[in-house]
Amino acid sequence: MKTKKDHWRKKSYQKVNLETKLLVVDQILTGHISSTQASKKYDVPRTTITYWLRKYSTLVQQSNGMSKNDEIKKLKEKIEELEFQKDFQQDIIADMELITGVDMAKKSLPKTLVKEIEQKKKARIKESGSMDVLGYLNKLSTKESKHNKNKK
Numbered sequence: 001m002k003t004k005k006d007h008w009r010k011k012s013y014q015k016v017n018l019e020t021k022l023l024v025v026d027q028i029l030t031g032h033i034s035s036t037q038a039s040k041k042y043d044v045p046r047t048t049i050t051y052w053l054r055k056y057s058t059l060v061q062q063s064n065g066m067s068k069n070d071e072i073k074k075l076k077e078k079i080e081e082l083e084f085q086k087d088f089q090q091d092i093i094a095d096m097e098l099i100t101g102v103d104m105a106k107k108s109l110p111k112t113l114v115k116e117i118e119q120k121k122k123a124r125i126k127e128s129g130s131m132d133v134l135g136y137l138n139k140l141s142t143k144e145s146k147h148n149k150n151k152k
Contacts, residue, residue, distance in 0.1 A: 020042065098125070
């Protein structure tokens with residue numbers, strides 16, 4: 001005796017309009033839901049959603065007004081901004097280390113950043129002389145440097 005083979009039948013899905021497709025693609029691209037979650041939520045096979053992603057992802061980006069070139073330009077600007085912030089923070093750390101005499105960077109920062117800060121400190125000392133604990137410059141005037149040379 002044969003049993004029913006309903007579970008072998010191909011599942012039928014409802015047609016989905018373009019707005020829903022774009023909504024699903026946008027939600028997946030922004031990270032709100034995964035393709036598996038979208039498949040269950042909208043009752044659409046994952047392979048179909050993958051197809052939508054390939055087909056409509058550029059369409060969603062265009063509707064958001066961001067092309068790949070614009071996105072690259074925006075990311076480059078962000079990198080420049082972050083580089084500026086990093087340099088500014090390193091300058092502050094270098095100055096504070098020169099003023100206080102305490103190596104703060106070695107305790108809490110990665111070695112590459114510590115090296116950059118050390119270079120900034122050396123450059124500061126080279127251009128302005130040394131600093132004492134209170135932050136006063138110990139730059140010798142030309143008279144003092146000549147006087148010290150004559151003493152030796």
